[in-house]
Amino acid sequence: MTENASEGTKHLPMSDENIYIEQRQKKAEEIRKKGGSPYPQNIRPTHTAGEILAECGNLKGPELEKLQKTFAVAGRLLFLRSFGKAAFLKVADYTGKIQIYIEKQIVGEEQFELFKSLDVGDFVWVSGTLFRTKTDELTIKATQIKLAAKSIRPLPEKWHGLQDIETRYRQRYVDLIVTPEVRETFVKRSKALQIIREFFCARNYLEVETPMMHPIPGGAAAKPFVTHHNKLDMQLYLRIAPELYLKRLVVGGLERVFEVGRNFRNEGISTQHNPEFTMLEFYQAYATYEDLMKLTEELLGELAMRITGETAVEYQGEKIQFKAPFARYTMHEAVKKFAKTDAETDPAKLSPVKLVEIFEEKVESQLIQPTFITQFPTEVSPLARKNDAHPEFADRFELFICGREIANGFNELNDPKDQAERFKAQVEALHKGNEEAMHFDEDYVRALEVGLPPTAGEGIGIDRLVMLLTNSASIRDVILFPQLKTKEGS
RNA sequence: GAGGCGCUAGCUCAGCUGGUAGAGCAUUUCCCUUUUAAGGAAAGGGUCCCGGGUUCGAGCCCCGGGCGCCUCACCA
Incomplete structure (x- = not known):
């Protein structure tokens, strides 16, 4: 960093601050105040979403219950639907997405409070057992949840995504x-x-x-x-x-x-x-x-x-x-076949440069x-x-x-x-x-x-x-x- | 380089003939223990890309600029 780093961290440019960012920064500060870190280390998933799907994607509900196995995944929280004392989450890692079900009664007061401070976009770590929901979706029933990295900026809307082409190129990380x-x-x-x-x-x-x-x-x-x-x-x-x-x-x-x-x-x-x-x-x-x-x-x-x-x-x-x-043609053949030639544009009589010119102008676009x-x-x-x-x-x-x-x-x-x-x-x-x-x-x-x-x-x-x-x-x-x-x- | 189109809330988009800036999602608060764009109640949120001009009044009209997309030109 430059010598001015400490000076630069005093405050972010005002123009960049909005209510979303303030709210999330506040949450990160709360975690720090309590002695935790919004950017912890040693976050270790045991499985990827893809591995879980490959291993258990074919198992039915009762078979999953018999499994008695704990799976820990880590990834970006992309979806959150809360019912008050229970919620569904979707977490995405580099292999895919997996649904998480979290319930206050299962994870306890403290963990549930932690969950409630999470925002869509945060990286999270979740461990739990597998089950199938009423609609038969393979889901992790969380027993433990952690913030893996706080996201300060809101992501684009879930349904339409990022439509603005310029922003997609400039902020490819969001686009991805x-x-x-x-x-x-x-x-x-x-x-x-x-x-x-x-x-x-x-x-x-x-x-x-x-x-x-x-x-x-x-x-x-x-x-x-x-x-x-x-x-x-x-x-x-x-x-x-x-x-x-x-x-x-x-x-x-x-x-x-x-x-x-x-x-x-x-x-x-x-x-x-x-x-x-x-x-x-x-x-x-x-x-x-x-x-x-x-x-x-x-x-x-x-x-x-x-x-x-x-x-x-x-x-x-x-x-x-x-x-x-x-297909193969010599340039002569191609000009003859694809360009309308007359006596003046007979390929045999054209200078090489002119031949290429006609080829590029008339023929290229036709070669599908x-x-x-x-x-x-x-x-x-x-x-x-x-x-x-x-x-x-x-x-x-x-x-x-x-x-x-x-x-x-x-x-x-x-x-x-x-x-x-x-x-x-x-x-x-x-x-x-x-x-x-x-x-x-x-x-x-x-x-x-x-x-x-x-x-x-x-x-x-x-x-x-x-x-x-x-x-x-x-x-x-x-x-x-x-x-x-x-x-x-x- | 030329022409056409676009830029409005975090995101996706409306905004009529110039007359108080709108919706959905998201956010905040409340209710909600199996959702699949969940649901219900309420609230907050704007440099209308920037700068001039016209006008009593501009998101809208005019001029200049920025950035992007498309087409064409150059090129792979």
Whole structure:
């Protein structure tokens, strides 16, 4: 704490005080006056709500009575219905909720008084035996109850919960308490990451971590965040992609690597974009982009199956089929098929840049089911290997689902001379004012000179993938703390 | 960056043509020993996002600003 801590604790800002907070603070003070603590230690549950349900969820009333076993749970008090000398409570821990029944005659005067000072939102510890209520709900009949941690602020209303989207993002801790779907979404996100790690580890990939602070931003076309290291007195960029570092590792003999981590791009914010987002990148020596397309089909199929229980996933009213094989078109074919072309926009006659332009404008939004688009112009693929037969195109693909780019992969350019030329072209574009063009990375070219085996690599946007798997309309719904502007006074 | 919409009690929301600021939940007090949005009785609770303006009078109209959401543009 700062030296001013004692000064700061004298009183809370008046604007933040309301009757609810005052009342609860008063209760906490009462406990202190009596020699107790509103924030005690050594609160030990014997069971979680989930364990109790698993162990006794099938037992009937008489069987529960015979059990003669005491269960102690701890969790947040989320519901309270009092009848004067008895009450029902619902306590939630990380596994679920369990109902508590408390009766003055059973717990005694002192414990019942303690119970009456509890508020919804408090953490509590309860022990007792199990029984079933008239409506057959598995319930703990409390014999002992303790306050485990006092909550000073009231929670949102039980029925409607927290509706204000801004507050949900700013106070995600409250959102997580009162909006069960939010919790489910982030459990699924965690599970997806776990599956991804298992998937690559099972294929002998090594998980690695490369720098997030780059002296030269590289690996993607994007505007970086700039920062500064004081002692080194050098400008650094938050990484826009880990690509160039991961390929250095393949040069170093780590033939199969993957990294899951944050990228930072200093661009607009939308339902599809957060300034920091999570990217999976993986590289495999002696693989081709075609191998990676197959691998991607496998990965996505497995994710869909293990997260949603089926390969067809409902997303915003569309049924997305994650079963292999996914549709495949070259960019030419896709423009021909999905964009209305005339003599002027005949793909065969278009400049590469124009082709990509039409593709992005007319075709992308139509690619709802998982679709691989291959053969991107070399000009827009400065790190990808040229196709041997048609050097104006790169051996590259992107995967589109619901009109959004989900993955991008290609055969890696491992010819140092070619790479140096491509960097030069990028630097020229940079000088011409293209803020997203790449810088010349001499050390990366040196690494290629040491020798990169034939390699294919791919990046998958994890946030967008999780959006699909959790039927989330906005990227903010799959990021725990999405970037928001700070509000005055907060 | 542009346009549209929103911001009223702790929460969810009403608030008409400009005329004393409303409800439900929650809170406080009282009654209530099996509830499932429990029930009954009463009470308290407001910087109507902020700042100007118009008006006898503004939550409402006008101007400026803040924050958010959506669409578009840039991007993954």
